[in-house]
Amino acid sequence: MKNTNPNSIEGIALKRSCVRPDYIELGEDTAGASHVYRTFDETVLGVQNGELVQRFDLNGRSVDEYVKFVRDEVDDRDWADHHYYADDENPFEVLARIIKTGVSA
Numbered sequence: 001m002k003n004t005n006p007n008s009i010e011g012i013a014l015k016r017s018c019v020r021p022d023y024i025e026l027g028e029d030t031a032g033a034s035h036v037y038r039t040f041d042e043t044v045l046g047v048q049n050g051e052l053v054q055r056f057d058l059n060g061r062s063v064d065e066y067v068k069f070v071r072d073e074v075d076d077r078d079w080a081d082h083h084y085y086a087d088d089e090n091p092f093e094v095l096a097r098i099i100k101t102g103v104s105a
Contacts, residue, residue: 020039021039022038022039022040023036023037023038023039024036024037024039024063024084025037025083025084026044026063026066026067026082026083026084027079027080027081027082027083027084028079028080028081028082029070029074029077029078029079029080030076030077030078030079030080031048031076031077032048032049032080033046033047033048033053033054034046034047034048035047035066035070037063037066037084042057042058042059043055043056043057043058044056044058044063044066062087063084064086064087064088067079067082067084067085067086068086068088071086
């Protein structure tokens with residue numbers, strides 16, 4: 001989700017010239033793995049049961065592409081609880097879905 005507020009996490013993650021946190025929590029998938037965007041080396045780490053289970057190098061792709069990849073392309077996985085929404089997701093529709101289902105993804 002693109003945001004014009006320069007202090008929002010989404011805005012910081014999208015604008016590479018801003019000072020941004022070293023780690024941005026993306027959320028947890030339906031298999032129970034937590035996904036964390038490590039901004040200083042442009043990787044996403046998957047952690048499950050306290051152990052690193054995946055390291056994904058973005059290689060020039062955006063974190064939005066990764067979020068959409070987990071949501072749309074990975075078999076038998078989706079976001080169970082995510083904190084970072086891709087640029088193609090309407091925040092109002094997401095909020096309505098959360099209210100209706102009690103689940104963020």
